[in-house]
Amino acid sequence: MQPTDLLRVEGLKTYFFTRHGVAKAVDGVDLSLSEGEHLGLVGESGSGKSATALSIMGLVRDPPGRIVAGRIVFEGQDLLSLDAPAMRRLRGRRLSMIFQDPISHLDPIMKVGDWIAESLTLHKGMTRKSATAEASRLLKVLKVPSPDDVLDAYPFQLSGGMCQRVLIATAIATEPALIIADEATSALDVTVQASILRTLNELSENSGTAILFTTHNMRVVRKACSRVVVMYAGRVVENCETERLFCGPMHPYTVGLLNSVPSLERIGQPLVPMAGEPPLPTDDLPGCAFHARCPIRKPICEEQRPPLQEVHPGHWSACFFPEEANHGRDPSG
Amino acid sequence: MVAILQVENLKKHYPERGGARFARTERTVKAVDGVSFSIEPGEVVAVVGESGCGKSTLGRVVMRLLEPTAGTIRFAGTDITHLGGKALREIRLAVQIVFQDPFDSLNPRMTVGASIAYPLKVNRLYRRGDRRGIERRVAELLVEVGLNAAHAKRLPHELSGGQRQRVGIARAIAVNPKLLVLDEPVAALDLSAQARVLNLFKELQHELGMAYLFITHDLSVAEHMADRIIVMYAGKIVEMGERADLFEAPRHPYTEALLSAAVLGSWGDAIEETILEGDPPSPIDPPPGCRFNPRCPHAAPVCAREEPTLVQVSARHTAACHLLTGKLERRPSSPGHPVAALSD
Numbered sequence: 035m036q037p038t039d040l041l042r043v044e045g046l047k048t049y050f051f052t053r054h055g056v057a058k059a060v061d062g063v064d065l066s067l068s069e070g071e072h073l074g075l076v077g078e079s080g081s082g083k084s085a086t087a088l089s090i091m092g093l094v095r096d097p098p099g100r101i102v103a104g105r106i107v108f109e110g111q112d113l114l115s116l117d118a119p120a121m122r123r124l125r126g127r128r129l130s131m132i133f134q135d136p137i138s139h140l141d142p143i144m145k146v147g148d149w150i151a152e153s154l155t156l157h158k159g160m161t162r163k164s165a166t167a168e169a170s171r172l173l174k175v176l177k178v179p180s181p182d183d184v185l186d187a188y189p190f191q192l193s194g195g196m197c198q199r200v201l202i203a204t205a206i207a208t209e210p211a212l213i214i215a216d217e218a219t220s221a222l223d224v225t226v227q228a229s230i231l232r233t234l235n236e237l238s239e240n241s242g243t244a245i246l247f248t249t250h251n252m253r254v255v256r257k258a259c260s261r262v263v264v265m266y267a268g269r270v271v272e273n274c275e276t277e278r279l280f281c282g283p284m285h286p287y288t289v290g291l292l293n294s295v296p297s298l299e300r301i302g303q304p305l306v307p308m309a310g311e312p313p314l315p316t317d318d319l320p321g322c323a324f325h326a327r328c329p330i331r332k333p334i335c336e337e338q339r340p341p342l343q344e345v346h347p348g349h350w351s352a353c354f355f356p357e358e359a360n361h362g363r364d365p366s367g
Numbered sequence: 368m369v370a371i372l373q374v375e376n377l378k379k380h381y382p383e384r385g386g387a388r389f390a391r392t393e394r395t396v397k398a399v400d401g402v403s404f405s406i407e408p409g410e411v412v413a414v415v416g417e418s419g420c421g422k423s424t425l426g427r428v429v430m431r432l433l434e435p436t437a438g439t440i441r442f443a444g445t446d447i448t449h450l451g452g453k454a455l456r457e458i459r460l461a462v463q464i465v466f467q468d469p470f471d472s473l474n475p476r477m478t479v480g481a482s483i484a485y486p487l488k489v490n491r492l493y494r495r496g497d498r499r500g501i502e503r504r505v506a507e508l509l510v511e512v513g514l515n516a517a518h519a520k521r522l523p524h525e526l527s528g529g530q531r532q533r534v535g536i537a538r539a540i541a542v543n544p545k546l547l548v549l550d551e552p553v554a555a556l557d558l559s560a561q562a563r564v565l566n567l568f569k570e571l572q573h574e575l576g577m578a579y580l581f582i583t584h585d586l587s588v589a590e591h592m593a594d595r596i597i598v599m600y601a602g603k604i605v606e607m608g609e610r611a612d613l614f615e616a617p618r619h620p621y622t623e624a625l626l627s628a629a630v631l632g633s634w635g636d637a638i639e640e641t642i643l644e645g646d647p648p649s650p651i652d653p654p655p656g657c658r659f660n661p662r663c664p665h666a667a668p669v670c671a672r673e674e675p676t677l678v679q680v681s682a683r684h685t686a687a688c689h690l691l692t693g694k695l696e697r698r699p700s701s702p703g704h705p706v707a708a709l710s711d
Contacts, residue, residue, distance in 0.1 A: 078557040078558060079557055179645065195646045196646065223417035223646075223647060224417065224584065224585075224586075224625060224628040225642075225643045225647075226417075226646055228624075228628040228642050228643070229642050229644065232642050250557065250558060252558075253630075290559060291558055291559070294559045294561065294562035295558060295562075296562075296565065296587040296590065297587055305562040305565060305566055305591070306562070307559050307560075307562035311529075
């Protein structure tokens with residue numbers, strides 16, 4: 035383990051045991067995050083990005099889900115070896131999460147102020163009064179216009195963007211080392227999304243909090259993350275710096291994703307979508323999970339699973355032919 | 368050339384009741400508040416805006432799925448604002464809609480084939496009992512939208528989101544409409560499915576020459592699809608113009624902010640963005656004057672007093688902002704206010 039690693043996930047396998055068979059939602063994921071880093075975990079629905087996030091938080095519902103293999107090392111501790119009370123103490127204190135749909139993650143019959151204060155009284159041992167004052171200060175930090183009115187409101191009285199700011203306030207209240215933002219801006223309007231991303235960026239620069247963004251939105255990745263991990267069918271297919279991903283992707287799935295984004299920088303160019311559909315999580319494929327949709331596939335891809343290899347320093351790809359992956363990709367995008 | 372759709376000063380207001388039992392209050396939600404535009408035959412017009420701006424309501428009022436509060440809707444020259452019964456059904460053959468959610472907009476107990484055949488039957492496009500004719504047309508439509516004839520026997524739950532959306536499209540084009548209203552048709556789809564459905568819309572438009580009213584929150588999708596773009600904010604049109612004009616020279620500060628949020632900028636560029644403070648306003652109680660003024664980086668007192676009207680900035684480009692009438696000066700872009708340190 036490198037000394038700077040805040041979080042390291044090794045060989046994580048999270049399976050869901052359903053009546054249709056075993057769904058290998060996360061099937062051998064490795065990733066690491068250093069202090070203050072912003073990492074993007076990208077993939078389409080069903081790629082396993084949310085299951086990875088929930089596994090790190092220890093929030094996989096069992097049954098049907100279970101972490102069957104791997105290690106999750108956070109601040110030097112293996113989270114999988116912790117018992118439930120120890121995990122509960124860590125969660126909310128050192129490890130926070132922001133969810134996609136803020137309104138359904140707030141208590142509808144609890145005033146927002148009490149909600150934020152609860153986290154502070156619980157984890158920081160504050161009195162109710164000082165916790166409420168702190169909650170008000172946090173909302174001010176998040177540039178909420180009259181914070182005291184917001185504290186006195188119920189979630190249904192607030193907009194989605196405001197509820198998301200409340201969740202963020204709760205998440206940062208205990209000054210955690212890592213925030214997991216699970217599609218945290220996907221349900222918001224673009225202008226609100228932009229302001230929330232900026233706020234998160236500034237907060238993390240000031241406090242050194244690392245953020246793991248799971249998202250399907252390439253724009254969010256480009257704006258908020260310094261490094262990206264691309265997932266497909268439960269596995270990592272590419273891991274590199276954000277700029278490298280956009281300029282020189284080395285996995286045909288990443289290339290396919292980038293070619294599918296209508297981009298204001300590539301005006302007038304046709305979209306080149308990928309053929310076919312992703313495999314079902316219950317399918318057991320011996321080879322590369324992407325081979326059926328891959329434009330550069332060769333016989334070996336169907337038989338053997340390509341390992342995640344460091345193709346260039348700091349750039350990993352799980353493809354047998356990473357140098358060929360980028361054919362047909364317009365570099366200006 | 369007669370416009371396929373012409374909308375003038377269209378309004379849709381909803382009464383909203385609130386308050387406790389003996390203190391009832393009645394307010395008005397002005398979802399669409401005085402919107403005028405037209406669409407030429409075969410033209411693709413995108414309506415762009417954030418949630419609550421009235422874009423979906425606009426689509427539904429145009430379809431006469433909702434009754435307009437005021438204004439007129441003309442379809443190919445005919446006033447359809449107050450049409451009903453048979454005459455309205457005939458117009459509906461020419462205007463069809465595709466909804467956002469391919470999960471909710473198909474009957475889960477009807478096969479794909481039955482869903483697509485339904486508009487053919489209710490509109491009596493085939494002789495009663497002409498099963499072969501209908502089957503042939505359904506198969507043809509399925510192929511047209513990139514599925515195959517065998518899909519007719521499937522139920523919606525057996526299909527992926529992208530495939531379901533194709534079924535919704537096949538059903539909409541079954542009656543050979545001249546105008547398709549597309550209400551966020553790709554917002555619920557994954558990226559690769561989204562790209563394929565967008566390409567399908569382009570092909571269909573090319574082959575069948577339909578006009579589209581394409582409602583979306585995503586400027587890059589609008590850019591990809593549209594000939595002309597309408598930007599809405601809080602029930603009003605704030606800017607309208609040809610795609611190239613609007614993207615290269617936006618004239619309304621809201622359009623500028625939307626554009627800067629939509630650009631695939633890089634890590635280092637993040638600071639140069641125009642980032643708006645606050646949230647879109649509530650349509651119940653929009654701010655006086657220009658509805659954008661509380662969030663506008665250039666706003667001055669005049670903006671809260673006077674509502675700007677759409678002014679012509681070039682041949683087919685209009686915008687509603689006091690910057691264009693000389694009543695307001697553009698402020699130089701100021702660097703973002705640094706957030707107070709977390710532990711002060």
